[in-house]
Amino acid sequence: MEPRFVTAADVARRAGVSRSAVSRAFTPGASVAPETRARVLEAAEALGYRVNRLARTLHRDRSDLVGIIGANLGNPYISAQFDALSAALQAEGLQTLLVNLRPDPRPGAEPPDLGRAVERLLEYRVRTVVLLSGAAPDELVRLCAANGVRMVLINRPAPAAGALADVIDSDAAGGGRLAARRLIAAGCRRLAVVLSESRTSAKLARADAFCAEAASGGLTVRRWTQGPNSYETGVAAARSLLEGGAARIDGIFGVTDEIALGAMNTARHELGLAVPHRLSVIGFDDAPISAWSSHRLTTVRQSLPALTGATLEAILCPADAAVSHRAVAVDLVERGSVAPARGSAPG
Amino acid sequence: MEPRFVTAADVARRAGVSRSAVSRAFTPGASVAPETRARVLEAAEALGYRVNRLARTLHRDRSDLVGIIGANLGNPYISAQFDALSAALQAEGLQTLLVNLRPDPRPGAEPPDLGRAVERLLEYRVRTVVLLSGAAPDELVRLCAANGVRMVLINRPAPAAGALADVIDSDAAGGGRLAARRLIAAGCRRLAVVLSESRTSAKLARADAFCAEAASGGLTVRRWTQGPNSYETGVAAARSLLEGGAARIDGIFGVTDEIALGAMNTARHELGLAVPHRLSVIGFDDAPISAWSSHRLTTVRQSLPALTGATLEAILCPADAAVSHRAVAVDLVERGSVAPARGSAPG
DNA sequence: CGCGGGATTGCACAGCATTGCAACCACGCG
DNA sequence: CGCGTGGTTGCAATGCTGTGCAATCCCGCG
Known part of the structure; x- marks a missing residue:
């Protein structure tokens, strides 16, 4: 009557193997006989099984989730940045968990709370927190560090607890x-x-x-x-x-x-x-x-590609690597909203 | 040395109670003595404990995760829509998990695969899948339904397997x-x-x-x-x-x-x-x-509020409710890009 | 034919939290 | 003073998957 998610045990039963075998069949590099793996995959296919990433995360020390905290998602640059970043994460097999810090327009509504946002992401055991908006108070940086979660700050002021967060800054x-x-x-x-x-x-x-x-x-x-x-x-x-x-x-x-x-x-x-x-x-x-x-x-x-690339690098670097400060160069793009330069060319 | 997430067992040890008590202290309405709860909360605070939502989800039949599938996140309307929707979800205690279907611009890259996107979200046991882009082939609608996951289609053509997905359409x-x-x-x-x-x-x-x-x-x-x-x-x-x-x-x-x-x-x-x-x-x-x-x-x-409101309604409705088709009215907003109407007013 | 070794597989436990059930406590009433 | 009751609390099982360890199997070689 009520559909439930298929579990590894269901697959094991159908394939006539142990649950471990199912797990191994889905783990690249694990020791399984090709024929067993085939039988398991066939049963999984028939049943519509897929690994429960939530349960898997209980075991691994890092999840596939990257938390992104942003406001102003309607801003034309931020939305492009968010678009590029989430696409890049996905190409690396990571998943984007969004916290939207957009202020509630209703009168009397509480202002969004960055601290609560970070807490929320920690509850989901994200492997990294990326901050696109707001400033990171020291205590939050420390909080993430204490939980082994890297924090990546984009165009945010470096916190006093500087050695605990990656910083990406355009000039x-x-x-x-x-x-x-x-x-x-x-x-x-x-x-x-x-x-x-x-x-x-x-x-x-x-x-x-x-x-x-x-x-x-x-x-x-x-x-x-x-x-x-x-x-x-x-x-x-x-x-x-x-x-x-x-x-x-x-x-x-x-x-x-x-x-x-x-x-x-x-x-x-x-x-x-x-x-x-x-x-x-x-x-x-x-x-x-x-x-x-x-x-x-x-x-x-x-440059959006440069910014995204630097962000991705920071996110992908090994958990025990030292934090880094990446600078992204800027340049002037001339279009039509400034009067032509007079006299000598700028040095 | 390496920071780890604090678990309920750690808190229990420190507070001198059982692990169950910790769990109950964090569950509203559970039977705990106020004094015990206070001691637990204090220990949790001191240790920096927070509930692991991933583990919690193993028990509940539905997670707090809502998967949103979108492309064109740079589009000025879509980004506003996404912004509003994610903010609304958050206000309801739900979390946004994004799959970005943006095509990879590099030559020879594979086109994004909606099927894989849905599979991915099912692996995270999302409670709902919202489709902002792309069309939903019947098989995917059925796939979600088979797993007890509601699918909400926004401005998407209703699939033949129509009785299995919520549809929200502006006129x-x-x-x-x-x-x-x-x-x-x-x-x-x-x-x-x-x-x-x-x-x-x-x-x-x-x-x-x-x-x-x-x-x-x-x-x-x-x-x-x-x-x-x-x-x-x-x-x-x-x-x-x-x-x-x-x-x-x-x-x-x-x-x-x-x-x-x-x-x-x-x-x-x-x-x-x-x-x-x-x-x-x-x-x-x-x-x-x-x-x-x-x-x-x-x-x-x-109307963005209308569209967001209808979407939220569909997402929040009980799991066993029948699927619905919500229509959002449209109207013409006159600005300056069309010549004034001549002659008789339109009927 | 016996034995060593590599490949496979299952058992059982870990990982984290929730919850039914039963034990337990104290208290009040007859 | 005994028993019923309501409120607390812990035990143990549950939900789902990953993995160390040991058992098993089979093959080849001496």
Whole structure:
């Protein structure tokens, strides 16, 4: 009546062998007579048996599960990153267990709790925790380490307990500098940087480096910090920075393509400012949609294949290997949202 | 030396009770003295114990795992849908196990195999399989049913073994008709519909209904079918349909916002055609980016909350409940990519 | 024909938690 | 004071698979 999963014992009974034989038939390299294995596989096929990975994990010291903690899965870059990463994991025979840290939009709802998310993943005995969003407090890093679970931080600030987590970073400071230099070369004199209130991430470093580089060029930067990490933040920033035109901002750096696109679109379509002639905009990420002909956003690229490759390396390395810090280079991809450089070519 | 997960036995030893007591302390409603429970919880806290869900699942007839099979996770609508769904599952105490069916871009790589994906999820004893991409062949539906796993099909054609899977459908035919009527009302006479080669999905139904409605209005539709389900397909379609202008196509229906955006952007920015004056474009989905001021795409909306809600209902319903077919209504959201309706208001 | 050795196989236990059952405790009532 | 009762708790079995160890089988060689 009620269908149940077929177990190894069922197969053993049907094939007329012991349960161990069934187990061995499914374990590559185990000692089984070819004829026995064939009989077992045939019985398994007939019954529709497949190994219960959950039970198997009880034995092995590491599971096949990789926990990924993310928010902003709708963000165009993050979703591409998540897509690439989960596909790569799968090709390696690992499985993606997702924890979504997306805030509950209902009023009065509790904010998502990273600690609980990690706990949850530990309950499933994941072999690795990958953090795509949020900052990793020391205690959580330690918690994972204490359970023998590697933690991989992507574009997250390295925790004080640094020796306990793998870190993968694209060059935030370099990217911020690249953006500043490019805007200055375009002749922009009144710069602004737009970021969200999430104070915990690499995005701060991007903004800081941008400001520092501008300062070394004799310019001060208007810093606009507000709201969540989203398109709407860029929209709001553009309205507030550009409306009325009093400040005459002529160059904006969005610490994320999504933010930069919000700002650029609002300037262009809502406020009627010509981009790049009146206003130059530059982003960070190089999300797929930034290349669309509706945007043509000049941006600092973090190469997705490079980022994914580095992440995969960190995940696959043996459990006892020392943690590592992998840096991913960034470069500027020129499209149409920044005015042409004047005068001498940048060094 | 090597950190291991703490087990219930460790906690029992420390708290001076039996392993059963530990288990009961973590089971709501079990019979334990408050004082014993407190002692157990304290020991667990000190040791960093947490229940091993994998082992727990051996007992229960259903696990907490929901398998989601998807491709195109970079698609702006799918990613939003996946984001919403995984967040909703989590709020219900369920966990998302992802299988990514994204095709391996390397030449000579095997195409992703849905059958293997389902097998994989069964190995993890998921309680439900949700299909966001691909079509469900009868045998797979039957396979899941035989293992007592519910299958939920989202915008997938109902399999012949229909009584064995939950189906959630937004009204593809209605949406296709809406699109056709709107373009006709705008005065478009030379219509085209753009879709990908994936022949298996609700997208065919959208296109078919569009063509049928146009035919009943006395118009024939140029049908452009090629490539995968992506932005680039829309780009290629626009080039091929519009370049030279011989065909003078003046209305395009993209079966997906992503496709419609590719077509619209290419027409507007690459071919220099005014949208909506020279060409009207209409999409299907209402992805978040379609509302951006850089696009303002008129589109057939499948309400994401409605779709997510229906999916969640299907997933949460008791295991022995009959399968159901849930329809999600669609409506037209007017933005700026279709010329104003002429003459009489549509009935 | 007897024996050594390699290949195969089954037994039993490990791994982790849940749960039916029975033993146990204390307490209250007759 | 004895017994019934309700609440606790431990034992042992269950759920499913992996694996060390020993038993077994068969073959070949002396």
